[in-house]
Amino acid sequence: MKRKSLLMFCLFLVVAWLSGCATFETEKKAVPYRLTAQGTVIWEDEFEFLPPPPDWKLLRVETGENDINFGFTRSDPGTFPSMTTFAYDEEPFGCSTKFEDREREFFKRFLFNAILQFQVLEKKKVQVLGAEGFEVTVEGKDPIKKEKVRAKVVFGKRGERIVGFYITQWRPIDGTYDLSAFEVFDRFVKSFKLLKKSFYETL
Amino acid sequence: MRKKLFYHEILMFLLLLSLLFLSNAEAKKKVELVGREILNFTLPSTQDRVITYADEYYGKNHLVITFFPAAFTPV
Amino acid sequence: MEGHQRNLYLYERFNARVLGVSRDDVITLKYFANSLDLTFPLLSNVTSFLGVSVDAQVEGRAIFSRRTIIIDKKGIIRYVRDGSPEFKDILLFLKKLNQEGGKP
Numbered sequence: 614m615k616r617k618s619l620l621m622f623c624l625f626l627v628v629a630w631l632s633g634c635a636t637f638e639t640e641k642k643a644v645p646y647r648l649t650a651q652g653t654v655i656w657e658d659e660f661e662f663l664p665p666p667p668d669w670k671l672l673r674v675e676t677g678e679n680d681i682n683f684g685f686t687r688s689d690p691g692t693f694p695s696m697t698t699f700a701y702d703e704e705p706f707g708c709s710t711k712f713e714d715r716e717r718e719f720f721k722r723f724l725f726n727a728i729l730q731f732q733v734l735e736k737k738k739v740q741v742l743g744a745e746g747f748e749v750t751v752e753g754k755d756p757i758k759k760e761k762v763r764a765k766v767v768f769g770k771r772g773e774r775i776v777g778f779y780i781t782q783w784r785p786i787d788g789t790y791d792l793s794a795f796e797v798f799d800r801f802v803k804s805f806k807l808l809k810k811s812f813y814e815t816l
Numbered sequence: 817m818r819k820k821l822f823y824h825e826i827l828m829f830l831l832l833l834s835l836l837f838l839s840n841a842e843a844k845k846k847v848e849l850v851g852r853e854i855l856n857f858t859l860p861s862t863q864d865r866v867i868t869y870a871d872e873y874y875g876k877n878h879l880v881i882t883f884f885p886a887a888f889t890p891v
Numbered sequence: 892m893e894g895h896q897r898n899l900y901l902y903e904r905f906n907a908r909v910l911g912v913s914r915d916d917v918i919t920l921k922y923f924a925n926s927l928d929l930t931f932p933l934l935s936n937v938t939s940f941l942g943v944s945v946d947a948q949v950e951g952r953a954i955f956s957r958r959t960i961i962i963d964k965k966g967i968i969r970y971v972r973d974g975s976p977e978f979k980d981i982l983l984f985l986k987k988l989n990q991e992g993g994k995p
Contacts, residue, residue, distance in 0.1 A: 877906055
């Protein structure tokens with residue numbers, strides 16, 4: 614009996630000590646977006662945009678540097694790796710606040726692990742987020758794995774910093790691209806609005 | 817046999833307590849660093865020159881230093 | 892390190908500078924800095940004395956652990972965080988430090 618009481622007391626001490634360090638998650642995480650009557654999505658009260666059609670699934674990254682904020686993905690008909698993904702990224706690869714330099718820095722790292730031979734299809738100035746932006750369309754091929762990707766990257770400005778939108782569409786090397794997915798992406802980018810200042814703009 | 821088990825349980829408990837104390841000690845170490853003076857260091861840099869704290873930053877700028885394990889690893 | 896490079900203009904605003912330090916040799920660090928287009932210095936602390944002085948050198952290991960410290964203008968350590976740098980946290984701290992005028 615004495616031993617049992619001592620054991621219980623020891624256990625109580627340990628639990629009391631640990632309770633200062635850890636808590637049980639009792640709250641459910643709130644959904645980070647809401648739909649408006651106009652059919653747009655308001656994301657974390659910070660962004661507003663037109664969502665893609667229902668066959669696109671939401672992609673969301675909780676934490677981590679060099680990860681997208683959120684995006685959408687869709688499996689396409691055909692053999693692996695037929696899929697299309699697009700995303701918004703507050704901090705695309707690179708550091709420069711100038712579009713041309715950022716483009717060069719970005720493509721050093723973009724799809725680095727895929728070991729692709731990139732070819733620039735188009736580069737042009739565009740209007741994005743209500744100001745001048747920069748758009749680059751590329752195609753990358755991997756003749757070893759027999760895969761290819763068509764990608765479009767749009768750089769815009771949020772305050773002094775550059776933000777990015779990108780879409781990648783993967784296909785087998787002899788597959789055909791579906792450019793209608795790129796129209797969905799273009800609509801997303803065109804509709805994208807910043808609803809408040811970023812953290813960095815408030816410093 | 818019972819006595820052996822009892823002492824074994826006490827030993828486990830003491831081990832657990834000591835682990836908790838250690839983790840607390842690490843937190844205390846971090847707090848102790850705050851308020852200490854930085855060493856006046858001189859080290860070679862990637863800008864083809866040695867950098868000495870006293871010459872470049874002391875009295876002029878606040879300084880952020882990130883220590884990282886190795887080049888070409890995530891920092 | 893890219894995070895530091897992106898925030899350089901804000902560090903400048905708060906009268907701060909940034910350094911990266913590892914136990915690599917300078918040549919390796921130069922290649923690393925070039926790969927990330929860094930314009931701030933990385934320091935080579937092969938003998939680890941600086942890392943040891945701020946407890947960033949784990950006993951028995953040949954490399955530093957990840958740790959960020961902030962030193963005010965008077966050479967006093969004011970901030971210590973383990974793990975990858977928390978850039979927003981660093982910026983808020985530098986803003987506060989700059990407003991203080993560096994008073995401990």
